[in-house]
Amino acid sequence: ETGVTQSPTHLIKTRGQQVTLRCSSQSGHNTVSWYQQALGQGPQFIFQYYREEENGRGNFPPRFSGLQFPNYSSELNVNALELDDSALYLCASSFISGQGKDEQFFGPGTRLTVL
């Protein structure tokens, strides 16, 4: 186990609704990244938070937003859900030290289904 937890495990929403996914990082880590993994695809980078500030964003629209809290837990919010948002959402925590090791520890993911 990586020490990274995510909730909920599964979620079913309908188109147009809003969803909040949660992640608890590994102790001592200062960075959390969120990825979207569609079936049969590799994870796609959504954004990263470093010390509570957004630190880079992938090719996702503004209806994908996030927060990182002082205890390094994190939320991913998705507004106006679309069918294509159905995927496994992964959070990954790491400790950026500037030494280029940057191994990322992934949680088990939240499976989101949009109907």
Add this chain to the structure above:
Amino acid sequence: SQKIEQNSEALNIQEGKTATLTCNYTNYSPAYLQWYRQDPGRGPVFLLLIRENEKEKRKERLKVTFDTTLKQSLFHITASQPADSATYLCALVNPSLYGNNRLAFGKGNQVVVIP
């Protein structure tokens, strides 16, 4: 745009043999490359990291090579076991390009080890 290619066909291999997976990339200059293992319904698990100035890295039965001229990494599992059956993802990182350690993943390559 950047492309990271892994073989879409599953690799079926007899127990005890060496499994070799390929990761090719274009339009990208990674500072380092990582390999992850992913089991169904689970988050990726970090296996190995290799830097752009390293040719080869080993860890137990795993070996990774990195050729920045060919823009290719090879991942080997020697003396393969049924427990090695999983999907293996390659991921590229360039922190100085993006200002963060975002991972750019390939689609993954499934390995099935036959007893």
